[in-house]
Amino acid sequence: xxxxxxxxxxxxxxxxxxxxxxxxxxxxxxxxxxxxxxxxxxxxxxxxxxxxxxxxxxxxxxxxxxxxxxxxxxxxxxxxxxxxxxxxxxxxxxxxxxxxxxxxxxxxxxxxxxxxxxxxxxxxxxxxxxxxxxxxxxxxxxxxxxxxxxx
Numbered sequence: 335x336x337x338x339x340x341x342x343x344x345x346x347x348x349x350x351x352x353x354x355x356x357x358x359x360x361x362x363x364x365x366x367x368x369x370x371x372x373x374x375x376x377x378x379x380x381x382x383x384x385x386x387x388x389x390x391x392x393x394x395x396x397x398x399x400x401x402x403x404x405x406x407x408x409x410x411x412x413x414x415x416x417x418x419x420x421x422x423x424x425x426x427x428x429x430x431x432x433x434x435x436x437x438x439x440x441x442x443x444x445x446x447x448x449x450x451x452x453x454x455x456x457x458x459x460x461x462x463x464x465x466x467x468x469x470x471x472x473x474x475x476x477x478x479x480x481x482x483x484x485x
């Protein structure tokens with residue numbers, strides 16, 4: 335059997351696969367992407383005491399998961415630092431976490447804000463109990479279903 339003797343059903347199956355793939359790509363590309371950002375307060379925890387000054391931060395809920403988050407900050411944090419994060423709205427939220435990394439955001443980005451957020455910080459949550467972890471998972475579920483899924 336040569337290359338030109340391929341049965342027609344294989345060609346039709348291949349064409350159906352390509353069309354389905356293209357339709358899926360078009361559907362994904364046309365789906366709206368919603369970004370919801372909130373203001374937060376960050377406090378550096380040092381041993382048993384904590385710093386009295388809070389640092390303003392911005393969190394994009396698309397970067398929020400049950401294990402951690404990424405936030406924008408006007409000051410750098412160092413990997414290994416323990417911090418406390420407080421969000422007031424839309425639902426009050428407080429958690430402690432450990433900084434995994436921090437990098438400077440390029441100045442060329444256009445973000446309209448009163449406070450320049452020059453650093454992007456990756457935080458991993460530190461849970462004291464299973465119930466605290468369950469509460470964070472429920473909070474994430476609320477974010478995804480109520481805030482990010484619709485207009």
